[in-house]
Amino acid sequence: MLTRLFFLGVLLALPASALFAQYTTEEFVPIGASPGVSNIYSIIGKIATVNQENGSLTVSDSSGVTYLVTNLKGVSIWLDRSKVKGKNEVGSLADLQPGRTVEVKYKGDPATRGTSLTADWVKVEVTS
């Protein structure tokens, strides 16, 4: 009983949407190179459409599957400039433009993933 209460204490101490800190080095990891995440807990493709107002976009991957990604207003968006040897930076919704390559880390498990995804973080390739 005490052990369970102790766990409860730990759970209550953690905010429900804790942004894990050192995962901010994720900013400097190019699209497709996130260890244990890329193409497992993330999808990579080209942005087809963007809805800035409700914070969503559609992405088509290399096999032609199109995903609807939501929750973009609450997540980290990083600009991947590694292809032009530039400095990666924090971006914004405005940087998510049709035609750009994007990696979306989604919430949930790959086994139960459908084509509607809730974003956890987003990297977008920028070549300027």
Add this chain to the structure above:
Amino acid sequence: MKPLNLKHPAALIGLIALLGLITLITLFFRGPPEPTPAGDPLVAKGRDLFFKETFNGNGRTCGTCHRAENNLIIDAAFIATLPNNDPLFIAEINPDLNKNFEDPKLMRKRGLILENQDGFEDLAGNFNMRGVPHVFSQRISIDSNPRVRTGCISDTKCPRTGWSGDGAPGSRDLKAFATGAVTQHFTKTTDRKPGVDFRLPTEEELVALEAFQLSLGRQAELKLPLPLKSPEAIKGQEIFNTTGKCLRCHANAGANVPGGGGNSNFNTGVEDLPDPTGDFSEVDDGLGSPGDGTFNTPSLVEAADTGPFFHNNSVDTIEGAVAFYNSDAFNNSPSGQFLRDGADRAIALDGTQVKAVAAFLRAINALDNIRELNNLLGAVAANVLLAGEHPADVVKRAVNDIDDAIMVLQEGGLHPDAVQQLQEARGLTVEADTSPSSRIKLAKQALEAINEAKSLILG
């Protein structure tokens, strides 16, 4: 000159004697046969990467901070022995890194390194100074139970790495950790451009690095209570498991909570300790961004010879670390309040009890060093490459571990009889280092002395 007449008995005897002498001299100075490979080649590859690979960065390797010769940590005393051109001091050497990369004063004074765990947008204003944790026993110290945690990578995986348990990008596990570490610590400039300022580890390299790190230290938890022989350590073990409440976070003196919860984070109030030195001006808010004040639980078996203690190296001795749990800072913290169990204070140990708990931690640390020495010197005695490491190098590491075992016992006034055996083992091991031809025999003798020491500490 007359040719030698080998038919003459004296000449023949002389020649045989000369050949025999040459053979004896050759045998004496010839080392042992080449060692045979043993262990996992992936671990050997990982070791190589860990201590030698700079990832095209600023010259640092993982081993720059996790020093093989210093229990995989750095502390102020060890740092003081390093030459000024050591890559650890790259912030003092490289003008592109002399701002917002390290704090050389705190590094040299307290063994602290700079982390931008809340991101890199405000390098000057948003950073924390943390100690270098040992990386032993990670196989049994990182995983936590996703059913009782939040923010897990998946329903089945919830690893915790680093001082705030959030040390890795990607899948957030040990394999991914090196990616974040290279980005934070190996960069040539604070721009951190991948492919320019450093290169990221490949998938194969990450796998090898993980295999190496998982191979370090204990591979299984202790099963307390242990049949210790020191009355003080026995008392300390009892307090650890009862009134000291240590087992509530450190089951079996490891890094996990009891009952299957795995590794956890807690807010124990370390950040609320008074700071008369003025060294800790930046508040470290722990896990998350913004942080929730919690820090990750380390294993205690390895504690006594890997100080200083806590995420900011704020306590120097194991006795001080134990005594911390008597403090107002701990007892007023969320964890301290939770552990009150209806009393006024969670933990109230007197001085002798603090010392007893420390004696217990010293004893189990000495035993862990002995466990490791059995691996090291066992490999030397068997003349095998220990995961790619030559016995000649293993012997040097063994001397360090013997020194650690002696230190933790002597500082605690424990087991002078075992210390004597360890000192004998040290002499034999040092001799093994300098006499390759006798290395195998000396390693065997050292093992006997080391295990005799063990029998004096553990029943």
